[in-house]
Structures are given as C-alpha cells and as structure tokens.
Amino acid sequence: MYNFKNDYAEGAHPLILEQLFSSNLVQELGYGEDHYSKNAKEAIRGQINNPEAPIYFVSGGTQANLLVISHLLRPHEAVISAKTGHIYANETGAIEAIGHRIITVDSVNGKVTASDVAAVIAAHQLRPHVVKPKMLYISNSTELGTIYRKDELMALHAICRQHDLFLFLDGARLGHALTAKDNDLSLADIASYTDVFYIGGTKNGALLGEAIVFRTADLAEDFDYILKQKGALLAKGRILGIQFLTLFTDDLYFNLAKKANRCAQQIADRLIALGFSFLTPPQTNQLFPILPRKVIDQLLAKYAFYIWTEIDETHAAVRIITSWATDETLAANFCKDLEILSENERKR
Template identity: 80%
Template sequence: MMYNFKNDYAEGAHPLILDKLASSNFEQELGYGDDRFSEKAKQAIRAKIGQPDAPLYFVSGGTQANLLVISHLLRPHEAVISAKTGHIYANETGAIEATGHRVITVEPENGKVTATAVAAVIAAHQLRPHVVKPKMLYISNSTELGTIYRKDELIALHAACRQHGLLLFMDGARLGHALTATANDLSLAEIALHTDVFYIGGTKNGALLGEAIVFPTAQLATDFDYSLKQKGALLAKGRILGIQFLALFEDNLYFDLAKHANDRAQQIADSISACGFSFLTPPQTNQLFPILPKKLIEQLLANYAFYVWTEIDQAYAAVRIITSWATDATQVDNFCADIKELSKTLA
C-alpha cells in the first residue's frame, strides 16, 4: 500500500483523545461550548500563554477560523495583507473576498512577510477614499512553505503593525510544529504578546478536528460569539472540541506530537541532503520542499504519495513532503533508504 506524505491529517486522532471522547460519551454537559471540558481546556491554554482572562473560542477548522476572525474584525472598506503563498489567498476558494474584503498580497521571503513589505503596501494605499484601507496583516506560523518566524521577526512585524494602525493575525494551523522547531525561539506566551489574535491548530496535530482562536487583545473579541453563531461555527456539541484540546494541553501532548512530526521530517531532510539535493526553502518543520530529479520523483511516486509542488527546470522539480504526529518511523526509514538507492541509479 502506498504511504502518504501528502498531508499531516491523513490519520484520525491520537488515542488519548479518542479515549477521552469515549470515556466521557455518556456524561451530560451543557451545549455550545459551555461544558466543563471546554472550560478546563481554555484554562489550560490560558495558563500556557500567561493570560488568564484572554477570550478563547473553539472552531472546527482553519479556513473557518480565518474567515471568522477576518470578517469579524474588518469593516467593509478594509483589507488584509497576506503573503502570496498565504492560505487565505491561495487555498481558501476566495472565502475572504466572498465576505467583501480584499486580500492584498506581497512577495514573501522564504514564505514570510517582512516589515518592509508591509510599509510598501501602506505607501501604495494612500489615495483615500479611492482604494481599500489596509487594516490587518495575516501571517502563518509555520508558514505554508514550512518556515518559521523568529522572535525578532515577529517583534518587527508587530511594531510595523502598530506604526501603521494594523491588526496582526497569526494563522496557527501548524503552530505546534513552529514552536517545536529546532530554530524556534518563541513561546506561546511571547506570541500572545506580539499578536492581536492567533489560533492554535489541532486538526493538523493529532486532533480529529478543531482550532482554538485566542484574543490577546481582549476588546477585539467583543460580540465574537454572535459571529460564531451567525456563520454556523457555534457547535451545539461544543464538548467535542473542548475534550480534544483538554487532552492536548493538560499535559504536553500538543508539543510532543508536533515534535514527532518535525523529527521524522528532519530524518528525511538529512537523507535528501546526504544525496546532494537542495531545498526550495530551508527545512525547519514538518513540511519539506526538496528539489529532486524528475526521474527520481517518478520512481518514488510508485510507492509514496506526495505533491509535485513546482517545476524548477526540465530535469528538476520541487516536491512537498509532509510528516505528521503519527508518521511511522519504519516507513520513514524505508523512504530514506529508497531515496538513497534510487538516487545512485541517476548518478
């Protein structure tokens, strides 16, 4: 059977989450997120970020989280800045534009937005009232290209947003992978200090589904519950989300699972490097973008599933390989061995 390196949600959920869901199944709870599991999960997350009163909401997925936050915080004439590779621009079927808000794109550097790019957008949108008003900066950590924001970069972006009157929103669909990356120097508490709103992704890190939206700038959450209900995001059985995040955060499971994915990816990256191949972006988290000979790619695709990302030239293409919280170590060993052996035949 072909082994899947296409995404980090091919498996179901971590057994501890399934056990907690099963063991609590017949316990009666309040609906719409007012259950005791959701409250305990919120307390656990607030403790991690060092903000005991931060408003926090559980929703089902990343696109939903992005749509809810952006549409709630922006007025009709306001726009959001994003990298061209940003999920809200490249992978959400125009969800943000469908709410009436323009996505202003910038060229990223290794998947990341810079303060210089933000300033350039502001300078280009001064012809009031004939152009949209940039009001939010959207970033992802880790980025869609597997890279991470370091502390100095996030602080610089936060300062630029303050200077230009922008809100800073961090997409954390793979935040666990960013925070457990070897090169990371940020904590959850520091992210809360240097963003206005962010979310913690569970879907891509061991949960069945779910993201936790956190508002460090508490006043921005005013009436957010209305937006949740109006847009169909307020689950009657909110306990399903709360139980999962309680399992992820009452100990260190969330970070342990992300580290497993990163470690397996690093093993693959090391093997690819040892064969003399380079990468589209530097390997940092569980998303890898190696540049491989097309002949090797064709041979690997016979036994492994992954995306061919972009063509480099007639002989080479960049592929995307993703590991997960449940990626099997033996399968990684086999994949690395196959890369080594097959690359020899191309020498």
C-alpha cells in the same frame, strides 16, 4: 502506498479517542459551556500567561480565518498576506467572498517582513479611492515550512502598531513552529505580539479543531454572535473542548509536533547527505526537496506527495509532510528508496 501529502491523513491520537469514549455518556451543557471546554480554555490561558484571553473553539482553519477577518474588518478594509498565504492561495476566495480584498506581497520563503508592510501602506494612500490596509495575516509555520523568529515577529508587531493594523497569526501548524530546532518563540510570545491567533489541532493530533485566541476582550466583543451567525457554534462543543483539554495536558500538543518534526528532520538529513537542495530550508514537518523528475515519478509509485513547483525541465520541488503518527521506520524506508533510485539515476 504511504501518504506524505498532509499531516491530517490519520484520525486522532489514541489519548483523545480514549477521552472522547470515556466521556461519551456524560451529560454536559451545549455550545461550549461544558466543563471540558472551560477547562481547556483555562489550560491554554495558563500557557499564554493571559488569564483573561477570550478563546473560541471552531472546527477548521479556513473557518477560523474567515471568522476572524470578517469580525475585525469593516467593508472597505483589506488584509495583507504573502502570496503563499493560505487565505490567498488555498481558500477558494473565502475572504474575497465576504467583501475583503487580500493585498499580496511576494515572498521567497513564505514570510512577510516589516518592509513589505511599509510598502503596502505607502501604496495605499489615495483615500478614499483605494482599500484601507487594516490587518496583517501571517502563518507560523508558513505554508513553505519556515518559521518566524522572535525579532521578526516583534518587528511586525511594531509596524502594525505604528499603522494601526491588526496582526493575525494563522497557527494551523503552530505546534510544529514552536518545537522547531531554530525556534526562539514561546506560546506566550505569540499571544503577546499578535492581536489574535489560533492554535491548530487538526494538523497536530486532533480529529478536528482550532482554538482562536484574542489578546483582549475588546477585540473579541460580539464574536459569539459571529460564530453563531456563520454556523460555527457547535451544539456539541464538548467534542472540541475534550480534544484541546487532552492536547494541553502533559504537553501532548508539543510532544506530537516534536515527533512530526523529528521524522521530517530524519528525511531532511538524509536528503542533504545525498546532495539534494531544498526550495526552503528544512525547519518543521514540511519539506520541499528539489528532486530529478525521473526519481519523483518512481517514488510516486510507492509514496503519495505533491509536486510543488517546477524548477527546470528535469527537476521539481516536491512537498513531503510528516505527522505525529509517521512511523520513523517508514521514514527511513523512504530515504532508502530515494537513495537507491537516485543512485540508479546517476549511473544511467
């Protein structure tokens, strides 16, 4: 059975494993002071055109979200998020557990708009009886596979400046967003129009790891204390540094994301040709096609994927995710099986 449930079912790209193995017996300083981590940070700074940007490597996305939010917000301050946002829907109350309310907004495509933010601000004016919105959290790509375009991100940046909010971008799948066919943002744009973001490695070829990037040094003041206090400062920080140095050598990070997107587009094109619709437009490596339940049940005998939401009594939207390691022949086989099952279902 092939797993389309996520984009981290495989281990790591072979180049990363080679670098980890070849450097295995080289002695290095701990806690991110190794030369691999330092060189990786310089490579990322070069990509974002910010030579002074503070960068910290951590092990995972939920950890990155928890660390950044707990660092930047005071106890009475809250974070705004789409209802589909990972911090609200998929992190076991991690943010609430550290004492911060998540103010959610409805979204049909996983994206937050400037008008959403304005509405939240307007609804939280009864000081001191309500929490104070202080941060906007967005994901790119979103949890529904959609992406923010430059004008949308600029509008969010502007309203956050207007209301003195931090703009924090979850980049667990940032590579897939930046290499999407409809994208007009660069990594440097992301760094310019957010206060803090992270570059996801876990879902794009690394064994594990996310790179948290602050726009300015004052935003990251004492963040090293937060890392240590919350158990996120790895003694063997080199493990993360080596991976990001490899990912940001010869555009490997972007090439892996392109591969995942290409396989997803291959599947999406076939689904469209067969007449199927989608919960959200196919843009990245996450697809949400709407399929007959009988077809879904038969596909699940051969492929693993999530049933995302019920559409009606006979149809549901499913989530199909491709990765840097997805075999394009296997993607073609999935499409062929889907076509056969759909045709059989139509003939009944």
